[in-house]
Structure formats: structure tokens, C-alpha cells
Ligand SMILES: Nc1ncnc2c1ncn2[C@@H]1O[C@H](COP(=O)(O)OP(=O)(O)OP(=O)(O)O)[C@@H](O)[C@H]1O
């Protein structure tokens with residue numbers, strides 16, 4: 217071989233000048249890379265998944281069992297309370313995990329890695345999209361693991377309802393990750409992020425129908441729950457898992473499934489668009 | 500082809516009412532190795548951050564590789580590389596993964612990533628540790644990885660913000676050999692900030708910056724010549740008497756140090772014989788030193804560069820400590 221005449225150890229020089237890929241390919245790969253990075257980090261900090269699953273299970277089996285007899289099936293829309301609660305805690309887990317995934321952005325900013333990303337020749341939307349996919353997939357993986365608990369509380373999951381549920385989980389996760397990034401882009405410090413998150417997350421869960429049925433509520437509570445964007449994603453997940461349950465209504469209008477999907481999607485798209493804008497000026 | 504230089508005019512950056520960069524103008528020629536020398540807080544990093552589109556300027560204009568840093572951000576980003584002053588690695592990724600992340604974001608084709616990383620990891624002596632997570636690296640190892648990453652995509656303009664701070668001499672030599680090869684082959688324009696004299700000496704031109712303003716800008720030789728005086732240190736049997744005699748006899752500003760009496764004269768070598776004639780004391784040793792960049796720095800800023808260096812080393816350590824603490 218011609219190479220044989222070269223010294224055994226090449227001098228420390230990289231191969232000839234760098235070939236660069238075009239802008240589109242570069243951006244697509246950047247989305248993928250930012251996404252993969254989140255998954256790698258998740259793999260290396262598995263406790264995150266454990267806590268993300270333990271809390272919803274606690275709600276399901278302790279709260280669910282405890283309130284089972286207080287909330288009759290009349291109130292729970294034709295199913296028993298644990299059945300009612302199951303889609304709720306599924307959504308709750310996705311909601312929490314998706315919203316909190318954006319903590320990585322505050323973290324990255326505090327530890328400098330954000331600058332490495334911001335100075336790179338890729339569009340801000342690629343970075344945000346990669347982050348959204350990362351946070352979204354972590355959330356959805358948690359949701360899927362929780363589905364194992366479905367038979368224990370008497371929820372029958374079919375192949376069809378599983379994939380329908382998965383679709384809505386994804387949609388909900390995306391919307392919430394976008395919302396999380398919007399908040400994170402405005403936060404300079406970890407402490408303030410955590411505080412704001414706690415202030416946002418709990419009302420969002422309590423006022424979404426995840427834990428109690430949205431019927432016969434005081435008027436103000438009825439209004440607030442319908443203004444909560446998470447309400448619609450949760451309603452959708454519940455309806456695909458429990459086909460006979462009473463659907464969400466606004467006054468006397470029964471919200472159709474497609475409207476649930478549309479509202480969740482619109483909220484997510486809005487948040488992601490806003491996230492891209494804020495991310496651009498985040499430094 | 501577009502110019503790969505840097506042009507800065509009337510650059511101002513204010514944080515509130517404080518001007519971190521205060522009306523700075525300079526130009527870096529394509530292919531030049533340009534150095535920024537200045538004490539802590541002089542505005543070096545701020546200038547680099549503006550040129551790299553990370554910080555918005557307050558006034559003035561700046562172009563990198565021919566592109567305006569305000570209006571043409573993405574074109575600027577496509578032309579540059581940056582080794583940050585502080586660590587900007589992902590601790591939970593391995594060394595190799597950090598490099599791959601960078602390579603992908605900068606559009607290096609996936610099939611070439613491994614081939615590009617190997618010699619760089621070799622250069623910084625991290626080949627064996629490449630598959631370990633960065634959080635287990637020492638401070639110097641992180642620094643080395645950071646430099647390898649900055650060199651990975653071979654930009655047309657490379658910014659190096661105190662790149663070799665805290666590294667051992669051998670590693671620094673490896674890095675500079677690599678940088679020289681890169682410059683010779685790719686004609687890369689380089690913008691360097693440093694506190695090391697030998698690195699400053701390598702620069703084609705140096706700008707000395709203090710309190711956000713450039714106080715001198717020229718080649719290292721010209722800067723040294725501009726001071727126009729040598730430093731003479733003479734050790735005698737009675738330094739105090741010698742100091743008095745020299746101060747009186749030649750009207751010199753003398754300084755007594757533990758090495759002997761020190762003073763500056765325009766032509767040190769010519770002065771020594773005269774001094775011998777005049778001094779009726781036993782001379783133990785004489786040392787004549789041409790002006791160094793240290794002296795230049797002192798002359799223009801009034802600070803000693805080594806003090807500034809110590810300051811930054813402390814800052815570096817503190818940073819590492821704060822980071823380590825927060826992480827846990
Ligand atoms: N985000 C910021 N907000 C307020 N002041 C800032 C900010 N960034 C930098 N400064 C101030 O601007 C001045 C210049 O800082 P800069 O980091 O550019 O200095 P430097 O020359 O890089 O110093 P060093 O040698 O210590 O790295 C400093 O006084 C610093 O406190």
C-alpha cells in the first residue's frame with residue numbers, strides 16, 4: 217500500500233479541510249442531535265424516570281382508593297373513580313415531566329452549554345424543536361410505562377385505544393414542553409424557575425379534570441377549568457381510554473374529540489412559536 | 500472570495516451605564532494571528548462575544564468574514580469557531596459525544612466525524628478517556644477537550660479566549676503546533692486573548708486593551724521598540740550605596756530589588772561600561788534585558804501582567820469551585 221511509506225503515527229493533523237453540509241441537512245441533524253442528547257442524559261440519570269412514575273402511581277393507588285367511595289360512579293361519568301383517575305394521572309405524569317424538561321435549558325444556561333449551542337450555525341427553531349422532541353419523548357416514555365398499571369384499576373387498553381392515547385399524549389407533551397421552554401427562556405436562575413414552575417404546574421393539574429370530574433362545579437371553577445389548555449388534552453386521553461365516559465361539555469356544548477385535539481395543537485404551536493422567538497434572545 | 504478578516508469600528512458595549520467596551524476600532528487581516536492583551540475586566544471577552552453574535556452591541560459596527568454581526572448573524576456563525584474562556588461542555592456526555600455534538604451542529608458529515616476527532620483527541624492526550632463522561636475529567640482535561648472541540652470544524656475565523664489557561668507546558672506546545680499547522684494549511688484567521696507572554700509573542704499583531712479601550716496596537720517587536728529602553732539589574736556589595744550613586748550620577752529612577760538595583764536606560768549594553776567607571780563598588784553581577792511584552796504591558800496599562808495572570812488563575816479556580824458546588 218502507498219500508505220506504508222508514511223510514518224506509523226501520523227502527525228497530529230486532521231484530514232484535509234472540512235466538508236460542510238448544506239443548511240437544511242445541518243438543521244435537520246441538529247434537531248436530531250439535540251434530541252439524542254436529551255435521551256442520553258436521561259439514560260444516565262434514570263432516577264428521573266423513577267420519580268416521574270412513582271408520584272402518579274401514589275396518586276392512583278392511594279388517592280384513588282381513598283376517594284373511590286366518596287365519588288360515586290354517577291359523578292365520575294359512568295366509571296368508578298380509579299378508572300376515572302387513571303387517564304388523569306397518565307396526563308399528570310406527562311404534564312409534569314414535559315413542563316419540567318425545560319429545566320435543562322436553565323441548567324444549560326447556568327453551566328455554559330447554551331452558549332455552545334447558540335453560537336452554532338443552526339437556526340434557533342432547530343434547537344427548540346430538538347428540545348421539544350427530547351422533553352416530549354421523555355414524557356411519553358413515562359406515560360407508556362404507566363399504561364402497565366391500567367389492568368390493575370380495571371381499564372382495558374386495546375391496540376387501537378393505545379395508539380390513539382399515544383397520539384394525544386404526544387400532542388399534550390409537545391404543547392407543555394413548548395410552554396415550559398417559554399417560561400425557561402425568561403428565567404435566569406434555577407431557583408426562580410422552580411418557583412414559577414410550582415406555581416404554574418399545580419393549578420394546571422388541579423384545574424384540568426385530571427383529578428376530579430368537571431361537572432357540577434361552582435361557576436368560577438367551571439370557567440377556569442375550561443380556560444385551562446391542559447383540560448382538552450386530558451379529556452381526549454380519557455375518552456379514548458374509557459369509551460363510555462361522559463365527555464367534556466362547555467355550557468351545553470359537548471366538545472368533540474377533534475376540538476380537543478385542535479385546541480391542544482393550537483396551544484402547542486403557539487407556545488413553540490413563542491419559544492423560538494424568546495430562545496433567540498435568551499442569552 | 501470574501502475577506503476572512505475582522506473589522507470593528509467605534510464598538511461600544513454598555514451594561515447599564517458602565518461601558519465594558521468603550522469605542523474600540525481595529526481590523527484583523529485575513530490569515531492573521533491577532534492577539535488581545537489586557538488585564539481582567541478589560542473587555543476582551545465582551546468584544547469576542549459581540550463578534551460571535553452572543554452579545555448585542557450598543558454602538559458601532561463589526562464585521563466578521565465580511566458579514567455584519569448584527570444583520571447577518573447566521574452567516575457570521577457559519578464562518579466562525581470559538582473556544583470559550585469558561586467551560587461549556589456537557590458534563591453528562593462523554594468526551595467523544597461532546598465532540599460529535601459539535602461536529603453535527605457545524606455540519607461535519609457523519610462519516611467524517613470519527614476521522615476528524617481522532618487526531619484532535621490525540622493532540623490533547625484524551626484518546627484513552629474519550630468514552631468517559633466529562634464530569635469525571637479534571638479541570639485541565641476539560642480545557643483540553645474544549646480546545647479540541649473548537650478546532651474540530653476548522654472555521655475561517657477562530658476566536659480563542661484564553662485557550663490554554665491552566666494547561667501544562669507540554670500540552671500547550673502540542674496545541675500550538677496543531678494551530679500552526681492549521682494556519683499554514685487553511686490560512687485561518689485567529690483572534691486570541693491570552694495572558695501568556697510566549698503566546699502573545701507568536702501573534703502577528705497585538706492590541707493592548709484596558710478599561711474597554713485599545714491603548715496600543717502593533718506588532719510585538721514594534722511595541723517593544725516603542726518603549727525604547729532596556730532594563731538593567733546590577734548586584735553589588737552594597738546595593739543601597741549603588742542605588743544612591745546611580746540615581747545621583749546618571750539621574751535615573753532606580754528601584755532596589757532582591758536581585759540588586761534595577762533601572763531603565765535607552766541603551767543598556769552601552770551604559771554598562773560607563774556604570775563601571777562611575778561605581779566604586781564591587782559589582783557581583785550585571786543583567787541587561789531588552790524590553791519584554793511584560794514591560795510593554797506595564798508601560799501602557801500601569802499593571803503588571805503577572806498580577807493580572809494570577810488574578811485570572813484565581814478566578815478560574817473559583818469558577819470551577821462554584822460550578823462543582825452547584826452541581827452536587
Ligand atoms: N453580562 C454582564 N453584565 C454586566 N457587566 C458585565 C457583563 N459581562 C461583562 N461585564 C463587565 O464588563 C467588563 C468586561 O468584562 P470582560 O469579561 O469582557 O473582561 P475580560 O477582559 O474578558 O476579563 P478577563 O481577563 O477577566 O476574562 C467587566 O467589568 C465585567 O464585569
Ligand SMILES: [Mg+2]
Nearest residue numbers: 543544545584
Ligand atoms: Mg475574559
